Amino acid sequence: MNGRDDNEQDGRDGLDRQLDERLAGYYRPIADAPVPVRLHGRIVRTIQGRAEGRRSFGRRPIRILGRLAPAALAVAVVATIALASMPLLRGGPASPASAAPASSAASAAPQSAPPAVSPSPAPTFGPTFPGPADTSAFPSGGLAVTVMNRGSSRVEVTIGGTLVGVLACGQSATYPASRSAAVKVQADEFAGVSVAEIAELEGHSWYVYTPGAFALLDAEPTGPAISICPMRQLLQGTAGESAVELVEPLVSGTSFDAKINAAIDAKTREWLAPRRVDLATIGTSADSMSDAYSVAWIKHQVRPGPLSFGRMLAITINYFRMLPNGSASSQLNWSGTIAFDLTDGHVIGINELFAPSTNWLSVLSAQSRELLGQPADGGPYAAVTAPVASNFENWRPTDEGISFGISIKRMTESAAQPVVTIPWSVLQPLFLPGSPIIDYVIQ
Amino acid sequence: MLEESATVTLRGEPVDTVAEESMEAFVVRVLPQAYRLAAVMLRDPVEAEDVAHDAVVAGWEKRSSLRDPGRVDAWFARVVANRCRDRLRERSRHRLVELTPAHDWAAPDRSRDLGERDELGRAIQALTPDEQIVLGLRFGRDMEISEIARRLGQPEGTIKSRLHLARTRLRGALAASDARQEDGR
Numbered sequence: 001m002n003g004r005d006d007n008e009q010d011g012r013d014g015l016d017r018q019l020d021e022r023l024a025g026y027y028r029p030i031a032d033a034p035v036p037v038r039l040h041g042r043i044v045r046t047i048q049g050r051a052e053g054r055r056s057f058g059r060r061p062i063r064i065l066g067r068l069a070p071a072a073l074a075v076a077v078v079a080t081i082a083l084a085s086m087p088l089l090r091g092g093p094a095s096p097a098s099a100a101p102a103s104s105a106a107s108a109a110p111q112s113a114p115p116a117v118s119p120s121p122a123p124t125f126g127p128t129f130p131g132p133a134d135t136s137a138f139p140s141g142g143l144a145v146t147v148m149n150r151g152s153s154r155v156e157v158t159i160g161g162t163l164v165g166v167l168a169c170g171q172s173a174t175y176p177a178s179r180s181a182a183v184k185v186q187a188d189e190f191a192g193v194s195v196a197e198i199a200e201l202e203g204h205s206w207y208v209y210t211p212g213a214f215a216l217l218d219a220e221p222t223g224p225a226i227s228i229c230p231m232r233q234l235l236q237g238t239a240g241e242s243a244v245e246l247v248e249p250l251v252s253g254t255s256f257d258a259k260i261n262a263a264i265d266a267k268t269r270e271w272l273a274p275r276r277v278d279l280a281t282i283g284t285s286a287d288s289m290s291d292a293y294s295v296a297w298i299k300h301q302v303r304p305g306p307l308s309f310g311r312m313l314a315i316t317i318n319y320f321r322m323l324p325n326g327s328a329s330s331q332l333n334w335s336g337t338i339a340f341d342l343t344d345g346h347v348i349g350i351n352e353l354f355a356p357s358t359n360w361l362s363v364l365s366a367q368s369r370e371l372l373g374q375p376a377d378g379g380p381y382a383a384v385t386a387p388v389a390s391n392f393e394n395w396r397p398t399d400e401g402i403s404f405g406i407s408i409k410r411m412t413e414s415a416a417q418p419v420v421t422i423p424w425s426v427l428q429p430l431f432l433p434g435s436p437i438i439d440y441v442i443q
Numbered sequence: 444m445l446e447e448s449a450t451v452t453l454r455g456e457p458v459d460t461v462a463e464e465s466m467e468a469f470v471v472r473v474l475p476q477a478y479r480l481a482a483v484m485l486r487d488p489v490e491a492e493d494v495a496h497d498a499v500v501a502g503w504e505k506r507s508s509l510r511d512p513g514r515v516d517a518w519f520a521r522v523v524a525n526r527c528r529d530r531l532r533e534r535s536r537h538r539l540v541e542l543t544p545a546h547d548w549a550a551p552d553r554s555r556d557l558g559e560r561d562e563l564g565r566a567i568q569a570l571t572p573d574e575q576i577v578l579g580l581r582f583g584r585d586m587e588i589s590e591i592a593r594r595l596g597q598p599e600g601t602i603k604s605r606l607h608l609a610r611t612r613l614r615g616a617l618a619a620s621d622a623r624q625e626d627g628r
Contacts, residue, residue, distance in 0.1 A: 019614060019617075020582070023582040026563050027582040031585075035478045035495075036492060043499050044467060044470055046496065047466055047470075
């Protein structure tokens with residue numbers, strides 16, 4: 001080897017050393033990261049569930065009574081998980097006590113006739129916690145709290161009014177919490193998160209995803225832990241002085257993760273495509289609204305209600321166009337929902353819910369127009385509420401009924417998308433016996 | 444958090460311990476290792492959770508067949524690596540939505556260190572899944588090439604080659620990035 005080769009070799013060695021040092025520095029915090037305590041519980045539950053041969057999904061509801069207060073973000077595609085069914089749920093808010101047919105969680109056979117209605121105890125959750133902590137249920141003797149915080153905000157966690165920690169992105173922590181203590185998550189001034197009460201804490205982990213999205217998952221101690229974290233990031237950056245983040249949920253814990261995630265990804269991109277121009281103009285001179293604002297806010301409410309896991313999994317992807325200062329001008333521009341049948345992972349079409357012999361499309365059309373305050377012919381909403389299935393493809397079960405996102409994007413780009421919720425009492429006579437919706441029974 | 448002290452290495456555990464210990468004890472014993480392997484391979488804590496979850500569950504279900512204690516850690520490493528490889532492949536199919544440069548989407552306002560870290564992270568992300576896995580074990584778990592080879596059940600030459608290629612690509616990517624920054628000034 002001549003002198004020149006030696007020099008080149010020395011140079012390469014030097015570069016390698018620099019690179020190696022840089023790599024070691026890069027990996028160090030990753031390698032030192034603590035193991036999330038909730039992971040232990042999740043694994044134990046999975047093993048126990050398998051050992052018991054339980055393949056039914058959720059049996060107990062979780063109830064969040066709380067809300068997410070303003071969180072900062074300019075534009076977000078946020079994913080919320082709602083629902084899923086449980087074998088039988090009664091005792092919801094006062095509403096016409098129609099005898100909803102119910103089947104067991106194992107009623108996967110689509111064509112099975114609904115069993116006879118039988119009384120079922122009301123869910124045990126409530127506005128207060130039942131008693132002192134039984135910390136033996138927690139692997140490390142405390143309450144597992146995970147705050148998924150992907151934004152620039154930090155989240156302070158208080159338990160029983162006492163600040164116990166400040167969490168950064170993706171961290172989880174365990175606290176010697178008392179079940180009798182309300183768990184409150186209060187973010188700092190930049191992104192407030194307040195979860196007033198969370199029932200059924202024992203054995204559950206919960207996540208608050210902020211800004212802009214939330215999930216309450218990993219919930220069923222005996223069933224599979226379905227998760228929508230992490231959000232798959234599609235885009236991140238800044239536009240002008242606003243932050244932009246587009247994410248979509250990644251579902252795990254089902255038997256059909258890949259199938260479900262592929263469907264979510266395809267739908268998200270389908271929805272995203274026509275909005276790319278919109279995204280690209282935020283914070284530019286072409287966007288007169290957001291140029292002047294350095295901070296944008298999102299307001300998002302976590303509506304009280306049971307969330308559980310059952311035969312169905314419905315994911316709502318919301319696109320928010322954030323406007324200034326957390327005022328009422330913050331806007332949900334559109335929303336799309338995909339519902340999956342967890343028995344086989346297929347996307348449930350709206351036409352699978354209803355008996356063909358009924359005039360369900362006409363009912364949905366008429367109800368939507370009425371709820372929108374429109375005349376029978378639909379007025380300006382005539383086209384988007386016409387009795388065709390494509391107008392009602394964005395559906396999601398809720399406590400009160402099935403919510404439909406009206407395809408407002410076909411009307412105007414700037415208006416918020418209206419959502420109508422048709423009550424269960426109206427819909428139940430139309431359901432196809434054995435359809436996936438039957439498992440999701442709320443009076 | 445699970446304390447570091449809860450970590451018990453798999454190697455050297457008596458055979459009977461693996462077969463007879465309680466499920467809780469098994470999880471506590473193997474989880475930290477599974478999680479940290481997945482973490483350095485995936486560089487994503489939440490995905491690492493999923494992989495560790497699957498690996499530990501699989502480990503528990505196969506515990507009776509893992510008779511050779513000297514092979515248990517290698518078995519775990521291979522299970523974790525296989526699952527991480529799948530996820531890295533999947534990740535590579537879902538790249539960020541690219542916006543045209545004309546819109547001038549600036550990078551997030553971060554410190555220089557964070558910027559460099561992001562840059563290195565992106566460069567690593569561009570490597571093949573196998574290269575990322577080897578890199579994670581070498582620099583995240585501080586394993587020698589022979590140890591990586593043993594854990595992954597692959598020849599040392601293969602590991603050495605992947606490491607060399609990974610370094611070469613990283614140097615190239617980082618140099619190109621530096622050049623772009625210079626041009627922008």
